[in-house]
Amino acid sequence: xxxxxxxxxxxxxxxxxxxxxxxxxxxxxxxxxxxxxxxxxxxxxxxxxxxxxxxxxxxxxxxxxxxxxxxxxxxxxxxxxxxxxxxxxxxxxxxxxxxxxxxxxxxxxxxxxxxxxxxxxxxxxxxxxxxxxxxxxxxxxxxxxxxxxxxxxxxxxxxxxxxxxxxxxxxxxxxxxxxxxxxxxxxxxxxxxxxxxxxxxxxxxxxxxxxxxxxxxxxxxxxxxxxxxxxxxxxxxxxx
Numbered sequence: 001x002x003x004x005x006x007x008x009x010x011x012x013x014x015x016x017x018x019x020x021x022x023x024x025x026x027x028x029x030x031x032x033x034x035x036x037x038x039x040x041x042x043x044x045x046x047x048x049x050x051x052x053x054x055x056x057x058x059x060x061x062x063x064x065x066x067x068x069x070x071x072x073x074x075x076x077x078x079x080x081x082x083x084x085x086x087x088x089x090x091x092x093x094x095x096x097x098x099x100x101x102x103x104x105x106x107x108x109x110x111x112x113x114x115x116x117x118x119x120x121x122x123x124x125x126x127x128x129x130x131x132x133x134x135x136x137x138x139x140x141x142x143x144x145x146x147x148x149x150x151x152x153x154x155x156x157x158x159x160x161x162x163x164x165x166x167x168x169x170x171x172x173x174x175x176x177x178x179x180x181x182x183x184x185x186x187x188x189x190x191x192x193x194x195x196x197x198x199x200x201x202x203x204x205x206x207x208x209x210x211x212x213x214x215x216x217x218x219x220x221x222x223x224x225x226x227x228x229x230x231x232x233x234x235x236x237x238x239x240x
Contacts, residue, residue, distance in 0.1 A: 001156050004042045005202065007031025012059035014204055018128060018147070023047040023161050025126035028075075029054045029145065029161055031065040039069050051126050056163025058083030058205060059140040059176075060090040067107075070111035071160075077110075080134065081115045082178075083141030084110075086224060095109060116175055117143050133191045137184025138164040138172030155236055157198040160211070166192055168209035171220045189224045 002024075005016040009205055013032035013067035019025060019038065027046040031039055045049060050073040058079060066077050066087065079087070087110045117123075123145075131146040145161040164172030165187055174181045197212030214221045 003159070003202070004046060006035075006038045006042065007134045007205075008035035008038055008086075008196055009061070009064065012205060013061045014202065015208075016202060017042050017048060017050075018126070019046070019048055019126040024050045025051045025098060026091060027052045027054055027126050027128065027130070028069060028125075030056055030062040030163070032061045033064040035065040036072070039065070042053075043073075049073075051224035052123075053077040054117075054123070054130070054145060054164075055079040055083075056144065056161065057139045057165070058086030058090075059085070059139065060215070061212065062163070063087055063090075067111050070113070076115050078115045078117050078123070080143050082136075082202075083139050084114065086087040086139075087114075098199070099185060116219070134164070135165045135187035135191045136178075137174060137180055138186045139176075139178040141178075142172070142186045142187070146195075157200050157210075158196060159188075159200045159202060160192070162192075162201050164204045166214060167203045167206050167216070168201070169216070169218055171203075171218075172229030185220070185224050188221055192221060193225060 002019045002022055003016060005014050008015045011033060011136050013030060015031050015035045017026045018027040028039060031053060043111060051065055052075050053070055055077060065178050090108060117132050121132045123130045133144045135142045135144050142163055142165060144163055144165055149158040152226055171184060174184050197213045199211040201209045201211060
């Protein structure tokens with residue numbers, strides 16, 4: 001299994017390229033602000049052939065390079081329908097006035113081929129089986145992508161590409177349009193708590209972690225596990 005990631009642009013959004021091995025087909029997850037060059041460099045370095053772009057949600061820091069990346073490799077983009085509007089109208093997702101100037105290196109709009117993500121779907125792409133889980137809270141259309149242990153062999157633990165649902169020590173913010181704290185807690189309980197402690201969490205921002213570590217130390221996940229649901233602001237939140 002090959003997972004190559006790098007933080008992109010002004011928001012340090014983690015972009016991941018995932019393939020069964022070097023020299024094979026891959027998927028690209030969350031090509032955000034100024035990710036185009038990093039994607040091209042990673043493709044060349046590992047001899048990869050992209051077949052799809054997967055988007056964990058529609059915020060600008062995760063989709064800003066989707067048009068040039070899809071265009072360069074002639075591949076479709078997959079996004080949950082509840083967040084699709086943000087690709088063409090990012091201000092709505094950020095609560096900014098329409099017409100507010102955007103940063104350099106951002107192409108607003110949709111790629112030519114956009115496909116729909118649905119809860120529970122298994123995407124069989126690039127020799128991988130990625131399970132989609134709808135996980136609203138950060139946005140209405142937030143999703144995670146799960147890669148089971150079997151995809152990488154007995155020595156490779158399962159992986160969760162968590163987007164801005166779960167971070168090392170925190171969770172995604174819920175104060176932007178479409179955010180909802182109660183939905184965030186429900187998504188954490190439904191998507192994250194059932195996972196094995198060995199599951200590696202590769203999030204939209206910050207370092208990797210594991211479900212076991214977050215179950216023991218993350219104040220939000222601990223709140224959910226304890227069944228509190230009181231909405232305490234226990235730690236700073238991340239994401240755009």
